[in-house]
Amino acid sequence: MPRQRRCEGHTIGWLLVAMVAPVIWGSTYVVTTEMLPADKPLMAAVFRALPAGLLLLLFTPALPQGRWWLRTLTLGILNIGGFFYCLFVAAYLLPGGVAALVMSSQPVLVMILSVLILKESLKLHQFFACLTGIAGLSILVLEPSMVLPAKGVLAGLAGAASMATGLVLSKKWGKPEGVSVATFTGWQLTVGGFFLLPFGLIQEGLPTVLTGNNLLGYGYLSLVGALLAYLIWFKAIEQLPVVSVSFVSFASPLSAALLGYFMLDETLTPNQLVGAGAIVLAIVISQRLTVTHSKAGCSNAKLHSQLSTKPS
Template sequence: MNGRGRIAVDSLLTALAPVVWGSTYLVTTEFLPPDRPLLASLARALPAGLILLALSRTLPTGVWWWRSLVLGTLNIGAFFYLLFVAAYLLPGGVAALVLTIQPVIVLALSSLLLSERIRPAHLLACLLGAVGVGLLVVGPEAALDPIGVLAGVAAAISMGTGLVLTKRWGRPEGVGLLGVTGWQLTAGGMVLLPVTLLVEGVPSTISAVELAGFAYMSLICALLSYVLWFRGLERLPTLAVSFLSFASPVTATLLGYLVLHETLTPIQGAGAAAAIGAVLLVQLTAHRPPPRRAPKRRASSVVGARSGGFRDESPHDL
């Protein structure tokens, strides 16, 4: 398989993660106990993390104890809680689209922490995404709860920061992908555990439907999807991975139409189109190598030329 083929396969596999995440909003409102974002976050993260730890049989060492805690909080603990708050308070497609400011965060942090070059196409894509979210949020839809919108924005900031730090730190030598994914999910779950017990407590009863919802969240929306997500982050540019998250609002919107009979206003539809168009622009440019700069002429060559000596002028010098 050639380079482009590998990139296409890696992109498709990575995009499966946000496609699955797009179902979070439907499952939350239809299958989980109402008004329990902390419990939903805990049940999604901790069981998946413990399963991966058991499979990998690997624990962090050295600096990876605190790094796992930081990444687990940003990518899992704080992100899951804020995501579920948005899911409880906003329609699925709207909640997913609010999170599309994440690539803007990733673009800025990638330039600062990863020394990745910002291209005009990247800025245009971020502008398209921001305009799309702006059109969506200012629409007349009554369900745009301000707390839900703020939670969605905060979730995007948390995940965007965690994404860049995950790329910067990589993973320790000799530790597999299942191991580091398990570290983050477990750390995020452990952060959520005491807060959940203090604030929400444990429900007295859980129905079979709710149990199935929790199992889906943990095994599919966490364990499987995060392994694919972090795998893609190792193989693809950070910004390209971030923009693949637009698959989440597409899935959420389709499920909202098909299952919950939600509707979007024309203004919000235009915002969705602008936001989804941004990912196409990035995928077309993110994998292109930056243009090569011609090397500077050596001082000795210049001296030789001035003194009449022979100088081999290669194409790079012209």
């Protein structure tokens, strides 16, 4: 029983830790619209990823070896470069909550890719949780008179696909033996930043003027929104099932909506509160069975240990 409780506590603890990352990412929408220069999504993505990656590698210097060069390039582009660009395009073109709503297709894509790449089985409760979450998000952010630009919606969907693929491949490949999470995160942030840099310079150029507010915004997105959040995210991927981690991302739009309410004086209608409740319900449904499976895994491990030590 104590072993089972420790195992259950470990799972719940990592679920709560994992939720910190999407809560931080939910602040991206407020920071982007209120603190960053207008119409420079590529450079915003560069300034978010590259300084954080280089800082991590400064303190944990190491280079990939062998096949990990290609894997690092792939993960850096999927998890960081492509995802960041799509995220900032969506954030500039769509209301914050709507951008998060489009991105919420990620758990569906992760479920599909987990079957194709990780050979996992689909579970009915996960589909139900996903539908509940998307329905809640729709109630939370959509309005009857809202007109959404197609480019923003497509950018959000592309970002969800990019990160979903990177998430599943991160779980499949793990990280190189002997390499810390900080180094592994630094590789990906650096690759993603350098991947975006030439596109940003050619298409947008450097901002001509940077205010103190702009610098604070970039600093927050790099040190907190990238460095801290991705350290947490990649560590959680090691500890938890990949689909469970993807469902935690539903906390991002909830965070965006609450920050909009408290910081931007946006209103929350009764319908939106119902939507927020549905999002919380979706997260709980998706994670309840994760904890249950953790209990079963602990019980099986305990039984195996007893059988292996039983004298023949």
